[in-house]
Amino acid sequence: MKKVRKAVFPVAGLGTRFLPATKAVPKEMLTVVDRPVIQYVVDEAREAGIEHFIFVTGRNKAVIEDHFDIQFELNHTLAQRGKDDQLARLQRLQPLAGQTSFTRQQEPLGLGHAVWCARDIVGDEPFALLLPDMITLPDQGCMKSMVELYERTGTNVIAVEECDPEEAHKYGIVGKGANIHTGFEITGMVEKPKKGTAPSNLFINGRYILQPEIFKILENQERGAGNEIQLTDGMLKLARKQKFYGFHYRGRTFDCGSPEGFVEANVAFALSRPDMRAKVADLIEGLVADFGPVRRRSAS
Numbered sequence: 530m531k532k533v534r535k536a537v538f539p540v541a542g543l544g545t546r547f548l549p550a551t552k553a554v555p556k557e558m559l560t561v562v563d564r565p566v567i568q569y570v571v572d573e574a575r576e577a578g579i580e581h582f583i584f585v586t587g588r589n590k591a592v593i594e595d596h597f598d599i600q601f602e603l604n605h606t607l608a609q610r611g612k613d614d615q616l617a618r619l620q621r622l623q624p625l626a627g628q629t630s631f632t633r634q635q636e637p638l639g640l641g642h643a644v645w646c647a648r649d650i651v652g653d654e655p656f657a658l659l660l661p662d663m664i665t666l667p668d669q670g671c672m673k674s675m676v677e678l679y680e681r682t683g684t685n686v687i688a689v690e691e692c693d694p695e696e697a698h699k700y701g702i703v704g705k706g707a708n709i710h711t712g713f714e715i716t717g718m719v720e721k722p723k724k725g726t727a728p729s730n731l732f733i734n735g736r737y738i739l740q741p742e743i744f745k746i747l748e749n750q751e752r753g754a755g756n757e758i759q760l761t762d763g764m765l766k767l768a769r770k771q772k773f774y775g776f777h778y779r780g781r782t783f784d785c786g787s788p789e790g791f792v793e794a795n796v797a798f799a800l801s802r803p804d805m806r807a808k809v810a811d812l813i814e815g816l817v818a819d820f821g822p823v824r825r826r827s828a829s
């Protein structure tokens with residue numbers, strides 16, 4: 530069985546939900562506490578044993594490449610000023626030479642197309658795919674457990690979480706079959722099902738391990754939901770020939786693709802840090818008191 534060595538990060542999206550913040554700054558570079566969103570996702574992949582990080586970028590995303598490069602001047606200045614902790618931290622997060630690749634999705638044709646753009650860099654081996662909107666708390670990475678399930682099954686693995694059935698139309702949804710090892714057999718998949726037609730409330734949370742045969746399928750994949758080339762439609766075709774297993778992730782994910790989710794991530798990540806927790810909890814309590822009681826919208 531081939532090891533999962535490479536991970537693909539589709540980072541070409543425009544980030545329109547964050548305008549004007551994303552006019553000049555890619556949404557993946559927005560900061561959760563003190564790291565850009567993309568850094569958390571790369572760290573999750575590294576924790577899972579990934580050795581090569583492939584970014585499918587687009588126009589105005591060059592700063593992502595800079596972020597994963599060595600900043601010699603900065604390192605030199607930190608060393609001169611005796612800021613050894615900060616320097617060590619930067620070095621710990623630094624990919625080694627040759628561990629990153631960048632390619633461009635020239636047109637926004639959908640997730641399936643973005644993944645296909647990485648075909649030559651991935652080559653003929655299984656790969657991890659991590660959508661950068663979703664981040665998980667450090668040490669609760671989803672990909673590490675997925676790699677363990679892959680090592681037992683040797684095939685395709687998709688992570689899912691439960692959603693409110695009312696929200697199922699926003700996601701890719703899978704059908705659940707028999708349990709196996711730490712996962713279950715996937716019996717069906719549908720991208721953005723019409724209300725009331727979803728096979729379950731298990732949504733694809735943006736973490737995948739896929740076999741390279743997906744690329745040939747994506748090459749000829751016609752447009753689906755939202756008039757885009759959908760990865761889920763390609764996976765459905767691959768599922769006729771290869772097994773797909775689901776991994777039910779039970780840690781917490783934060784959807785940094787929406788402003789509210791992004792604020793939630795910032796608060797949660799700050800509260801999860803021992804060096805900030807007490808101070809931030811005080812600040813939040815103080816702010817809630819200052820702004821007065823929160824009037825919630827009624828459920829009806």
Ligand code: G1P
Pocket residue numbers: 640660662663699700701702720732733734735760761
């Ligand atoms: C994509 C996938 C979808 C998945 C979602 C998770 O959709 O196509 O299957 O559930 O990511 O965030 P998008 O968010 O790009 O519409």
